[in-house]
Structure formats: C-alpha cells, structure tokens
Amino acid sequence: MTHAEAVEVVVCDLADLAVEEGRTYVVADEQVALFRMRDGSVHAVGAACPHRGGPIADGQCDEQVVWCPLHAFGFDLATGACVNGDLQLPRWDARVDDGRVVVTIPA
Template sequence: MSDAIEIDVCALGDLAVEEGRTYVVADEQLALFRMRDDTVHALGAVCPHRGGPIADGQCDEAVVWCPLHAFGYDLATGACVNGDFRLPRFDARVEDGRVVVTVPE
C-alpha cells in the first residue's frame, strides 16, 4: 500500500482463537481474526452484500462466514468463496505480543 501507516491495534490476548473482533482503525472498520498458530488476519468488517458484521461470523483457519446470509470470505485474500463480493484485506502481524495492522493513511 502506498501512503500507508502501521497501527498498534490491540494485544494478541484480546483476540480469541478463531473468533472475530471489530476495531475502528484510522477510519476503517476492521475485523481481526486470530488463528491457532497466533497469526492474525484483518479484513473489512462489513459484508458488501447487505452490511453484515463480519466479525460476528463463524470462521475456521481459511474462511469467515457472514452471519446474515452465509457468504464466505477467504481470510488470506478477502475474496468471496461463494459469490461475487470481496472484502478489503489489510496486512496484519504480531510484534511483541501486539497486533499491528497496516492501513491507508
């Protein structure tokens, strides 16, 4: 991303494994998901289909399912696995027990 900033969002321990949590970061609504290996994925928090809260969806190691209409989104890419939608994806990493996300400036 050009003109991007890195923001410390939360402690890794604030995220339950394979459950989403929504944060507002630099005017972006993000859904963060912690995996079993303690990696973190960051996607846009609002389903483009009908505005469903992505962080409230069920997920596994690869896909999160929108709780409203069951559109599935690949956690690594944001691409919809069963429709023509896409969620924004943001780079996320864990550094010293903290989740750092890169967002547009």
C-alpha cells in the same frame, strides 16, 4: 507499498483476540474485523459484509474462511475474496509484534 504510503497502527494485544473468533476495531477510520488463528497469525478484513452489511466479526470462521452470519457468504481471510459469490472484502496486512497486533492501512 513504501513506508510513506501506509500507516502502521497498534490495535490491541494478541491476548484480546480469542482463537478463530472475530472482533471489530476502528483503525484509521476503517471498520476492521480481526481474527486470530491457531498458529498465532492474525487476519484483518473489512468488518461489514459487502452484500448487506452483516457483521463479519460475528461470523463463524476456520483457518481460511469467515462466514457472514446474515446470508452465509464466505470470505477467504487471506485475500478477502468471496468463496461463494462475486463479492470482495477489503483486507489489510496484519502482524503480531511483541504480543501486540499491528495493522497496516494505506495513508
């Protein structure tokens, strides 16, 4: 993806995210759930479960998977793929830059 095809958005401070707990933000008109991992990395996935719209940020997660709190669909945080079904969460590139979380959204 070239720079002209994407926009980088500073979403929050890394300190605003608790380790292995989700938090939802609106990023360029997208509902995005952010998850901070123990190693300091951050994942950005769609905030609503594609099954029935469950709040993904409220789900339990570990270093790899977040579980929808409504019906226990699990989603790989690195890919957005469902680990126990045929569903898919959107995902975006996220990184930490000088203590701030930056998410890249296609333009």
